[in-house]
Amino acid sequence: MNIHGSRHSFFILLLAAAHLFPRIVSDSRAAELPPVRVAAQLDSEPKFVAQGNIVAGNCVDIFRAIEKIDPDIKFTGEQRWLPLKRIEAMTAAGQLDAICGLIKNEERTSSYRILETPLFVVTYHFLVRADDSVNVKSLGEVRQLKSDGIILVNGGSGAVSFLKNAGNLKIDSSASSTGGNIEKLLAGRGRFFFYRQPGLNSEVRKSGHEGKVRVLPTTFDAQVFYMMLGPHIPKETEARIAQALGKLNERGELKHIAEKWASY
Known part of the structure; x- marks a missing residue:
């Protein structure tokens, strides 16, 4: 091929590349992950x-x-x-x-x-009123309390399934917020509030009821x-x-x- 033919082929390739480049960019953008x-x-x-x-x-x-x-x-x-x-x-x-x-x-x-x-991984504990001397170490002990052992738990949380599967526990999951359940606990509408660490200490601080409640030391579940x-x-x-x-x-x-x- 002569010099003029080579130049002509080269320019054809450049022209084709120019037409392809926007499509390549467009395809690349289309392949980006959505938020x-x-x-x-x-x-x-x-x-x-x-x-x-x-x-x-x-x-x-x-x-x-x-x-x-x-x-x-x-x-x-x-x-x-x-x-x-x-x-x-x-x-x-x-x-x-x-x-x-x-x-x-x-x-x-x-x-x-x-x-x-x-x-x-989180661990689950019971929160009780500070003036309540109860110190249960197993869910079996909670069962023995019967109607005096109502457990408050946030509605919709994974903890509800755990408590239900444990069987024969008095569970109240009608409140969906931690603050609401702490208020119910202090009002005597439950004996225990079941919640996780980390998180429980900060929720107590946020509620403004430090000194009115205490966390039992026993770990009742880990998830x-x-x-x-x-x-x-x-x-x-x-x-x-x-x-x-x-x-x-x-x-x-x-x-x-x-x-x-x-x-x-």
Whole structure:
């Protein structure tokens, strides 16, 4: 081929590349992951903690750590407070995409995609009135109290299933907030309030009733909390979040985040 023919072929290739380039850019943008929509769960400290006008906490740190591992993943909405029941309903309906820090149970297993990597572990304790000398060390002892052993627990929480499965306990889950249940406890409408550590101490402080209640030392349960995704979320997004969480776990960063908020 002569020089003029070579130049002609070269310019044809350049022209073709110019036409292809916008399509390549467009395809690349189309392949970007959509934002992962979440919300801050009310009454869930230290998962989500109000610090002035900012929402911080264990789960917010986990979101930022995932984004650092995989910059294509972006969590949005963690500065908006919603109750747990609404968050679960919106995630199941495709209006939110992920929930940080829930206990596995049969209903959630059928409603969400649960990622395998544990986020953190919590222990459950009883809160009682400070002037109540009770010091139960087992659920069997609570059963023996019968009607004098009513257990208050937040409605909709994973702890409800645990108590129901234990059997023959007097459970009141009519209140959905921790503050409401502490008020009920002080009013004598229950003997015990079942809640988790970390979180219980901060909820007592927030209620303004320090000195009026005390935490029994016995641990009655320990539960692993997980990240749960809506059934509608793209498979690639699910795989990328799962991969990022796996790396954070291997590096010990999830443990470090949990320890940061353990005394809250």
